[in-house]
Amino acid sequence: MHKEDQPLIFELSTEGRIGYSLPEMDIPEINLGELLPEGYLREEEPELPEVSELDIMRHYTALSKRNHGVDSGFYPLGSCTMKYNPKINENVARFNGFAHLHPLQDESSVQGALELMYDLQEHLIEITGMDEVTLQPAAGAHGEWTGLMMIRSYHEANGDTKRTKVVVPDSAHGTNPASATVAGFETVTVKSDENGLVDLEDLRRVVGEDTAALMLTNPNTLGLFEENILEMAEIVHSAGGKLYYDGANLNAVLSKARPGDMGFDVVHLNLHKTFTGPHGGGGPGSGPVGVKADLIPYLPKPVLVKNGDQYEFDYDRPQSIGRVKPYYGNFGINVRAYTYIRTMGPDGLKAVTENAVLNANYMMRRLEPFFDLPFDRHCKHEFVLSGKRQKKLGVRTLDIAKRLLDFGYHPPTIYFPLNVEECIMIEPTETESKETLDAFVDAMIQIAKEAEENPEIVQEAPHTTVIGRLDETMAARKPVLRYQKQ
Ligand SMILES: *Cc1c(COP(=O)(O)O)cnc(C)c1O
DSSP, X not given: OBOTTSOOOOOOOOTTOOSOOOOOOOSOOOOHHHHSOGGGSOSSOOOOOOOOHHHHHHHHHHHHHTOOOTTTSOOOBTTSOOOOOOHHXXXXXXXXXXXXXXXXXXXXXXHHHHHHHHHHXXXXXXXXXXXXXXXXXXXXXXXXXXXXXHHHHHHHHTTOTTOOEEEEETTSOTXXXXXXHHTTOEEEEEOBOTTSSBOHHHHHHHOSTTEEEEEEESSOTTSOOOTTHHHHHHHHHHTTOEEEEEESOOTTTTTTXXXXXXXXXXXXXXXXXXXXOOOSSSOOOOOOEEEOGGGGGGSOSSEEEEETTEEEEEOOOTTOOOOSSSTTXXXXXXXXXXXXXXXXXXXXXXXXXXXXXXXXXXXXXHHTTTSBOSSOSOOSSOEEEEOHHHHHTTXXXXXXXXXXXXXXXXXXXXXXXXXXXXXXXXXXXXXXXXXXXXXXXXXXXXXXXXXXXXXXXXXXXXXXXXXXXXXXXXHHHSOOOSOOOO
C-alpha cells in the first residue's frame, strides 16, 4: 500500500522515447536466424520502458535517495554493528595493484597481496588469541559452518564418531543452529538464567559424551558478558567437546579480552561488521576462522604459508576439510579490514571497545525510565529493551520500529533474541556522536509518550515514507523485482 498523497510514479514510459544513441551500423547485417536455433530467437520486442536518458537518471537517483545506509543516517541495528566504514578503506581497496589482480596469477607475481593476507591473519591471531586463521569463508554463517566441519573432522580423526550434538544457548544468533544442522549435527538448546546468562545447571545437564561442541556468542545477543565463561569451558572440555566462539560482533572485546584466552577452540569473525567492511545489502563479506593448534590440520586448503621471504599456498594438507570458497576468500573485504586495523592500531582498537560499550550504556540508562529493561546490569556493545509496557497500551514493538522511520532512523533489531518479550535490541556503535545518540533517545522518548497519549500515531506509522506498511510475508515470498509494462 502506498500513500494516496504521495503517488509512486513508477510508469515513466512514453511510446517511442529512447535514451541512447548508437553510431550508424558499419558492418554487414547478420541474419540471426542462420546462426541460432529457432527456439532461441525472440518473436516479439521485449517490453522495456521507453524513457530518455534524463528520465532514467532521475529515476535511479530518486530511488537511491530512498535508501537508508550508515552514510545517510543512524542505524542502531543490534547484532549487526552498522558502524561507519572509513573511506580510506575504499581508496586502498581500489589501488590498481589490488583491484586488478587475477586469482589465477602466479604466486610469484602477487607477493604483495599475499603478504597483506598473511599479515591480516597474523593480526587476527593476535586479536583473537588463536594459533592459526583462515581467510577463506565469505560470511559469518559460512565461517560457522567451516569451523564446525573442522570440529567434525577432528572428532572423526579421533574415532569419536558418537559426538553428533552441538549445544546452542536459547539466546544464540539464528545462524548458529542453522550452521550446526547444515554441518550434519543435531542442535541441543541450553537455557538462559534470570540474569540473561547461560544456565550452568542446564549446561551440565545437556553436555555429555555425544557433545561435539558448544557454540557461544560472548558478549551474548543480550549484550551481556558471559561471566562464567571459564567454568563453561571446563564443563565442555572435560566432557570432550570443543568450544566455538561466534565472534561476529567483536566490538565489545577488541583489545580487551580474547576468545583464545577464554578457552575457545574455534572462533569466526565478521570482518564486514567489526572491521568496517560495508555490509547490509548482502554484498561480499568475510568470515575468517581462527583455531587452536589441534585443529590446524583441518583448516581449509590451500593454507597461506611464509617460506623464507616468499609467501605461498600449501595444498599438501591431507586432513584438510578441503576448499570452502573458490580462490582465496573475498580479498577486497580483507584489504578493507587490514586498512582499518592498521589505521586504528592497538590503542585505537581499545578505544573502539571502550566507546562502543560507553555509548550503549549511556543510551540504556537514558531510555530505562521509559521502556522495560529486562536485564538491569551493565551491558557491553548493545542492550535489549522490552516493549511490554507499550504493548499494554496497544502499541507493539513493530509499531515503535515503524514510527522511528518517521524520524529518519533505521529501527533497531526487533523480536530478537527470542527469549525477551517484545524485544528491542539497540547497538549504537562507537562511531556515533553524543548528539546523534541523544537525538535518537529523544525520538524514542517521544514515541513512548505518544504510546500513552496518542497511540494511533504510532500504530499507523510510518507517515513520512513513500511506502507505508507492507505485507511483509508477500514482499518476501512474491517480490516484484522486474519492470512489468502496465
Ligand atoms: C551477523 C551475525 C552472524 C552471521 O553473519 P553473516 O555474515 O550474516 O553470515 C552470526 N552471528 C552473529 C552473532 C551475528 O551478529
